[in-house]
Amino acid sequence: MNFELLENAIKKRSLVQCEYAGFKFKIKPLKLAMFDGFWYLLFLDTNKNDTFKKFHLKSITNIRILEEKFKLDAKIEERIKNINSAWATLDKPNTARLLLSPQIKKYFERKPYAKQSITGLDADGSVVIDIEFTNLMEIKPLIYYFIPFIKVLEPKELADTIKDEIEKYLEEIK
Known part of the structure; x- marks a missing residue:
């Protein structure tokens, strides 16, 4: 109702x-x-x-x-x-450039994310995509879900955040 x-x-x-x-x-x-x-x-x-x-x-x-x-x-x-997450805001979007291994590219082709575009295809079958986001929590769960088959190429701040969080996590579980 x-x-x-x-x-x-x-x-x-x-x-x-x-x-x-x-x-x-x-x-x-x-x-x-x-x-x-x-x-x-x-x-x-x-x-x-x-x-x-x-x-x-x-x-x-x-x-x-x-x-x-x-x-x-x-x-x-x-x-x-174009909002596709509870974390989204109405702020001007940033763009994440991601490298997808051949094993996962089909998931991004089948159901593209809002504001996703394929910007490059490598000879090995991997693909580069751009995805817009307004809050890091929109993009971080997606990246974590597909590790180790996804890599952040840009922005550097996002790549550094993911790297720091993974290193911290690995240190805590030792």
Whole structure:
């Protein structure tokens, strides 16, 4: 029921009042999205100067659709379309350049990630892809999932973060 209610508010660009974790919110609902098996509502919090936020859908209570309507900037609308993680933000995206071994390239061809593009194919069957991200936690789980068949080529800060975290982990389990 909440899903349909919010879906209609999104389509009609209606403001919504609701509660979450004991707090009251007046929001501009943008999108219902499933991340890692959980439904989320993506929205702008009018009480915080239209700050972009995400709430776990089942945890939202006392939903009330308001008569008041809102307009959405085309730039925000475009960014919302490409969000593929609960960690995503509306910030200007960064690009990760990743080298995929032949063993895993098929997974990225079958189901491309949002804002993924193949930029190179090597003779050994490996492939270079670019993926946009706005938060390190959008891209890090993907990289960890495919280790050792994936390598970060750029940005250097991401490669260093992954290397440091793996080294720390290996040191802790010795």
